[in-house]
Amino acid sequence: MSELLGLLSYGDTGWGDELLAGFGITISLFLATLPIGLVLGFAIALAKRSENWPLRLFANAYTTVFRGVPELLTLFIIFYGGQIALQNLVGLFSDTIVVDLSAFVAGMIALGFVFSAYASETILAALNAIPTGQAEAARALGLSKARTLQKVTFPQLIRFALPGLSNLALILQKETALVSVLALDELLRNTQIAVGATKEPILFFSIACGFYIVMALFSSLLIGWAENWSNRGQQGAGA
């Protein structure tokens, strides 16, 4: 038993510090991907409501592709293909500049794309749930378009979209594990390295699962709080 605990110690002989460092990268990847996915998702949702048909077509194709292709494959294509495409692009202007699409950035882009494809549907549904009469009423009250968006549309959008988006965020947290196949030293990858060295798969993979579950529990608490907050204007929401 103490032998196993030794494997988890902090420092040069144990793997505790590697696991924690990996967990840090997992969280960073999640936090870096989330805003990208949300902004892209919002943009795609707006494109789907656009009157410009090529834009609509693009937005729908985008959603179809990123919801249909396995994340693992999307990651490979962006990591290797994206790097080569970027390099060729830069090569048009300069031979000496070397771009490096790191596994972290590639993971951020790939997972951000996938997240945004799903998020756009949630946001679209939320936008559609806001009665059009409200925008008209706001106009009748003399509110500007930006002001209407800020004061009328957005708070309701958040309320309608939050449950769907938080579900997607929880999925995203777990999907960061896939970036381990690109040799990013996140939690699961460092766990695999530890298993390779110690031959203790049960111990280490259980701990890794535990880390993810703790992260999910913590996020659920945050989400519950956020949902209460977003419902504060509703009757009977306990606000």
Place this chain on the structure above:
Amino acid sequence: MDVDLWIKYGPKMLTGLVVTLQLVSVSLFIGALISLPIAMARLSKNKLARGASFAYVYFFRGSPLLAQVFLVYFGSGQLRYPLTDLGLWWFFRDAWYCVILVFSLNTAAYQAEILRGAIGSVAAGQMEAAKSLGLGKLVTFFRVIFPQALISALRPYGNEVILMIKGSAIASVVTIFDLMGASKLAFSRTFDFEVYFIAALMYLIVVEIIRISWEMMDRRLTRHLRPLSEQ
């Protein structure tokens, strides 16, 4: 891309696609069976059943599928001798069974939540109405609640099928030559990027076929819920 490659790896990718479809359909089916008692336990009045089923669902939905596959596949390798004593090693020895096990348990957690949500969506008044008609509890459940719940569960079920197809690509990390595994093999010999695009296209086609047929099914089954003019 050169023709030799297609002759060599084209059939392997098609076989891989079949493996993917088998993997997904078997797991979804077993998962559906397991999900029923779990959903029941989630809705049960028994504290222990509720707690245990909640923990089950939380574990499988809270940690990555990839980590679960690693845990079961490499973890069972570590337990070879105890498992042999229990007469279970033949099962865990096979990567295919390990993956089916993890996928089934995983999708069961998701399906149980879908079922729970759907059962909850059937208005409580229906239960009372059935009771006032003198129907027994079991009859009420299977003849009144369950069919209605299935209809509202249809869409989430469709999503789960698609998520499983995408998630099944993970099987390739434990030696299974599914579509992803076959594509990786082809890529490793040729470094031809087209392989991955073709694989992506194949997944996309399968997912779209399922999505469209699901939509048709949904339209048909919810006919009675739409106004006459739309039927």
Place this chain on the structure above:
Amino acid sequence: MKLLKNLAAATLALAVSAGAASAGMKLKIGTEGAYPPFNFKDASGQLKGFDIDIAKALCAQMKADCSFVAQDWDGIIPALLAKKYDAIIASMSITDERKKKVDFTDKYYSTPAKFVVDKKSGIKDVSAAGLKGKTIGAQGSTIHSNFLEEKYKGSTIKLYKTQDEVNADLAAGRLDALLADSAVMLEWLKKKDGSCCAFTGPDFNDPKYFGVGAGIAVRKGEGKLRDELNKAIKAILANGTYKKINDKYFPFSVY
């Protein structure tokens, strides 16, 4: 701010300075980091092993400023082509198939491939006929997996991401045999979990499949870098540095 720092750290996390002194050319070296004793990561997160020591010696010889990038094996050539690094020093065998995509230096070591079988399996004959119907494992994208794929069509071939995983499955009894580099397996067979198993059959070194030893891969058209690396390999062979590194890891010469 912390996020930015983490971002930067993540980008740089894999780049470990090799500590070559002079400010000559900058060289990024790709390696796997999961192939003991040639290249692996220890509990302190440091890259270690024969390949790493050789790489450092070459860099010192060339007065180059080197850094290492860890990359999974199945993506190691694509990442070189994508300019994620400039050279692969990761026990990569020089084969004609790979030469279509990358250029190689002269070999810097050469060890034969061998089958390893479970002692209890009683397998003596490791020819294609002898292993018919058996399950054989190898690391994917390697000379070993290519050889099995071509020659052992009657057997079930299982391919893994790392050699560690192949070994684990042989020890667990999921495989009847594995094919791998003999120097790598020698190290594993000495360990506790390798006690299940033993070498069987002859050395395999048919150059058609196994190449002519391990070389350093560089992108095509980078002849200057290749020449410099070749010169450096000759130099460390001549000045005794190579032997010192060799003896640190192996009781025999791997050249």
